[in-house]
Amino acid sequence: MATLSVIGTPIGNLEDITLRALRVMAAADLILCEDTRVTRKLLERHGLKKPTLSYHAHSKLSRVDEITAALRAGQNLVLVSDAGTPGISDPGTALVAWLRREMAAQIKDGTLKIEAVPGPSALSAALSIAGVSCADFLFLGFLPHKKGRETLFREIAATERTVVFYESPHRVIKTLEALAGHLDPGRQVTICRELTKVFEEVVTATAEELLAYFGAHSDKVRGEFVVIVHPKV
Numbered sequence: 001m002a003t004l005s006v007i008g009t010p011i012g013n014l015e016d017i018t019l020r021a022l023r024v025m026a027a028a029d030l031i032l033c034e035d036t037r038v039t040r041k042l043l044e045r046h047g048l049k050k051p052t053l054s055y056h057a058h059s060k061l062s063r064v065d066e067i068t069a070a071l072r073a074g075q076n077l078v079l080v081s082d083a084g085t086p087g088i089s090d091p092g093t094a095l096v097a098w099l100r101r102e103m104a105a106q107i108k109d110g111t112l113k114i115e116a117v118p119g120p121s122a123l124s125a126a127l128s129i130a131g132v133s134c135a136d137f138l139f140l141g142f143l144p145h146k147k148g149r150e151t152l153f154r155e156i157a158a159t160e161r162t163v164v165f166y167e168s169p170h171r172v173i174k175t176l177e178a179l180a181g182h183l184d185p186g187r188q189v190t191i192c193r194e195l196t197k198v199f200e201e202v203v204t205a206t207a208e209e210l211l212a213y214f215g216a217h218s219d220k221v222r223g224e225f226v227v228i229v230h231p232k233v
């Protein structure tokens with residue numbers, strides 16, 4: 001039986017990897033990864049030496065012939081991204097969809113298994129420590145830079161749900177300005193920055209207060225961010 005194991009990997013702290021993830025990677029014939037240098041660091045940290053193949057595609061198919069041939073030959077492949085869970089605003093979705101469609105017969109007769117080896121995600125890590133209701137939340141991935149951005153902010157302001165999205169240090173101030181312009185006064189926002197890393201930080205305040213905070217601490221406008229807009233009260 002061939003397998004494609006989709007593995008969640010650390011979002012910062014290289015110790016955040018499961019025993020199963022290490023075992024599956026150690027047994028794999030090939031590791032499909034976003035940036036081979038990033039994945040090699042993780043492998044080295046855990047004493048693994050494995051062949052890697054770069055796989056960047058989010059929504060287009062790439063290297064599908066090589067990958068299909070390897071799976072048809074009964075190989076065990078692993079798909080990882082640079083950090084977190086593949087497919088969550090990361091490469092892999094189109095590949096998994098294609099395999100589920102084109103190799104449906106093999107999946108059905110048990111000669112191919114596509115399995116999840118769950119691990120970290122910035123999404124679940126942020127929600128787990130923000131102390132915000134997430135019984136019902138809307139995850140937006142990365143916000144669009146131009147088209148549809150304004151409409152989306154209006155929707156975020158209108159929804160009663162918790163809203164979560166990813167943000168880069170280059171855009172976080174612009175995004176906070178837009179939130180300040182759209183959200184009801186007093187609506188809380190949590191910023192989770194550099195999770196699992198040395199400068200991990202969680203700050204909850206209104207968008208205006210967060211703008212003042214980051215204005216006063218420009219050294220903190222760096223790293224990786226998850227933004228959580230609290231539900232309307």
Ligand code: SAM
Binds near residue numbers: 086165168224
């Ligand atoms: N697939 C990944 C996951 O499951 O978390 C997300 C990949 S996406 C390309 C990268 C974005 O995730 C970053 O821009 C940031 O918004 C968020 N992110 C990743 N690592 C993070 C961390 N350690 N702390 C805060 N946010 C993080």
